[in-house]
Amino acid sequence: xxxxxxxxxxxxxxxxxxxxxxxxxxxxxxxxxxxxxxxxxxxxxxxxxxxxxxxxxxxxxxxxxxxxxxxxxxxxxxxxxxxxxxxxxxxxxxxxxxxxxxxxxxxxxxxxxxxxxxxxxxxxxxxxxxxxxxxxxxxxxxxxxxxxxxxxxxxxxxxxxxxxxxxxxxxxxxxxxxxxxxxxxxxxxxxxxxxxxxxxxxxxxxxxxxxxxxxxxxxxxxxxxxxxxxxxxxxxxxxxxxxxxxxxxxxxxxxxxxxxxxxxxxxxxxxxxxxxxxxxxxxxxxxxxxxxxxxxxxxxxxxxxxxxxxxxxxxxxxxxxxxxxxxxxxxxxxxxxxxxxxxxxxxxxxxxxxxxxxxxxxxxxxxxxxxxxxxxxxxxxxxxxxxxxxxxxxxxxxxxxxxxxxxxxxxxxxxxxxx
Numbered sequence: 001x002x003x004x005x006x007x008x009x010x011x012x013x014x015x016x017x018x019x020x021x022x023x024x025x026x027x028x029x030x031x032x033x034x035x036x037x038x039x040x041x042x043x044x045x046x047x048x049x050x051x052x053x054x055x056x057x058x059x060x061x062x063x064x065x066x067x068x069x070x071x072x073x074x075x076x077x078x079x080x081x082x083x084x085x086x087x088x089x090x091x092x093x094x095x096x097x098x099x100x101x102x103x104x105x106x107x108x109x110x111x112x113x114x115x116x117x118x119x120x121x122x123x124x125x126x127x128x129x130x131x132x133x134x135x136x137x138x139x140x141x142x143x144x145x146x147x148x149x150x151x152x153x154x155x156x157x158x159x160x161x162x163x164x165x166x167x168x169x170x171x172x173x174x175x176x177x178x179x180x181x182x183x184x185x186x187x188x189x190x191x192x193x194x195x196x197x198x199x200x201x202x203x204x205x206x207x208x209x210x211x212x213x214x215x216x217x218x219x220x221x222x223x224x225x226x227x228x229x230x231x232x233x234x235x236x237x238x239x240x241x242x243x244x245x246x247x248x249x250x251x252x253x254x255x256x257x258x259x260x261x262x263x264x265x266x267x268x269x270x271x272x273x274x275x276x277x278x279x280x281x282x283x284x285x286x287x288x289x290x291x292x293x294x295x296x297x298x299x300x301x302x303x304x305x306x307x308x309x310x311x312x313x314x315x316x317x318x319x320x321x322x323x324x325x326x327x328x329x330x331x332x333x334x335x336x337x338x339x340x341x342x343x344x345x346x347x348x349x350x351x352x353x354x355x356x357x358x359x360x361x362x363x364x365x366x367x368x369x370x371x372x373x374x375x376x377x378x379x380x381x382x383x384x385x386x387x388x389x390x391x392x393x394x395x396x397x398x399x400x401x402x403x404x405x406x407x408x409x410x411x412x413x414x415x416x417x418x419x
Contacts, residue, residue: 002028002051003050003053003414004027004042004050005025005372006052006054007024007026007060007374008024008386009059009060010059010061011062011348011349012345012350013349015341015346016339016342018391018395020388021036021038025042027042027046027050028370032367055408055409058375059375059405060373061120062371063121063348063373064123064323064347064351065122065311065348065350066123066311066312066321066323066351067311067351068313069112069125069126069313070127070316071126071129071151072095072099073096073315073317074112075316077319079091083228083294092316097129097164099129099134100134100163105131105134105137105138106137109137110141110145112315112321113149117145117417119320119321120375122410122412123148124149125222125283125354126151127151127154128152129154130154131153132178139182139192143185143186143190146417148189148190150222150260151191153178155171157206158203168205168206172209172210172213175194176213189412189413191219192217193221194219194222197224198223198227198231199235199238199249200234200235207254208253210252221256221259223254224261224262225282226263226264227265228265232266246267255278256280257279257356261275262312262314263285265294269305272302275305275307276308281354281355282297282310283354284309284310285311286329286333287319287320289333292317300334300336309354310350311330311343324398324403328399328402331343340392340399341392349363370414371411371413373411374409375408377398378406379404379406
C-alpha cells in the first residue's frame with residue numbers, strides 16, 4: 001500500500017522555482033515518489049487507498065545532498081592554520097595517516113554517516129584517505145547506514161608524508177578493485193569516485209591514469225580545483241606546460257560529466273566555460289572557504305557560464321554537517337543577497353545533478369526515488385503562519401535558522417533511516 005505523508009511541502013523545480021504547498025501530500029509507493037498534491041487536489045478516495053502518515057505542522061523536503069566532505073577529517077573540525085597548505089601539513093596529513101588503522105577508519109565512517117543523516121543529508125560525495133582498506137570500510141558503513149554515497153580512495157604520489165603516498169600503478173589498480181566491488185552497489189545507491197586529491201599531490205602519469213580509468217569505468221571523478229592562491233602558484237610550477245589549473249585536469253581526461261570539482265574559487269570565465277562544456281560541476285563550500293580564508297566562490301559567474309553548482313560541507317575545514325548551515329553561509333559569503341530559492345536548489349536538486357543523480361533524486365518529481373526529510377520547525381518558525389503569502393519569508397528563515405530545526409525523520413528510497 002502507498003503511504004501519503006501530510007505536511008508542508010517544499011521542493012525545487014528550477015534554481016528559481018520552489019514548489020510550496022502549505023498543506024500538502026507526498027505520496028510514496030514502495031521506493032518511489034507517486035505524486036505530490038495540495039490538500040484540495042488529494043481526494044478522499046485517494047486518501048483511503050493510502051496509509052496516511054500525518055506530519056501536520058512539519059516541513060517535508062527532499063533529502064539534502066552534500067557534494068564534498070572528508071571522512072578522515074571529522075576530528076580536526078575547527079583547528080585553524082594560516083592557509084590551506086599549512087593546514088594540510090600541520091594537521092590533516094597526520095590525521096589521515098591514522099586512517100590506516102581499521103578500527104579508526106570504521107569509527108570515523110560510522111560517525112560521518114550518522115552525522116550526515118541526523119542533519120538531514122541523504123546523499124554525499126566523500127573523500128576517504130589513500131588507504132584502500134579504509135575506503136572499503138567506508139563503503140561497508142555507508143551500505144549499512146543506508147545513505148546514498150559516492151566515496152573515493154584518495155590518489156596521491158607526491159608532496160605529502162611517505163605514509164600517505166602510493167605509486168601510480170598500484171593506486172589505480174586498487175581503485176579499479178574498489179570499482180569492481182562497490183560501483184553500482186545496491187542498484188546504484190553507492191558508487192566509487194576516482195579521487196586525485198589535487199594537482200599538487202599527483203604526478204602527470206597518475207592524473208593520466210586516473211583519466212583513463214574514469215573513461216573506461218564511467219565512474220565519477222572528484223578532486224579539488226583552485227581553492228587557494230598558494231595552490232595556484234604551486235600548480236604553475238609543477239605543470240608549466242599547462243595553460244591553467246583547469247587544463248591540468250582537462251589534459252588528463254578528468255574534466256568530464258560527473259566530474260565534481262570542489263571550491264573553484266580562483267577561476268577565469270574561460271575556465272568556467274570549459275567546465276560547463278565538459279558538464280563538470282563546481283561545489284561551493286562556503287563554510288570551509290570562510291574558515292581557511294581561501295576566497296569567495298564566484299557564484300553568479302558560475303551560473304552565468306551554465307556551470308552546474310552544488311553545495312558542500314567540506315568537513316573538516318567546514319565546521320558542520322548541516323547543509324542548512326552551508327546554505328546560510330552560502331548567502332553570507334557573497335557580496336549580494338542570494339535568492340533563498342537558489343540556495344535550496346543548490347542543496348537538493350543542484351547537488352543531485354552534480355553527482356549524476358538528477359534523474360533519480362533531488363526533488364519530488366513523480367517516479368524519482370523517495371529520498372526526503374521531515375523537519376519539526378517549531379524552534380525556527382516560532383509560530384509564523386504557514387500560508388502562501390509567507391513562502392519567501394518562511395524559506396529565508398528556514399535557510400538562516402534551519403540548523404536549529406529538529407530533523408524528525410530521514411528517508412532514503414522510502415525507508416526510514418532516522419527518527
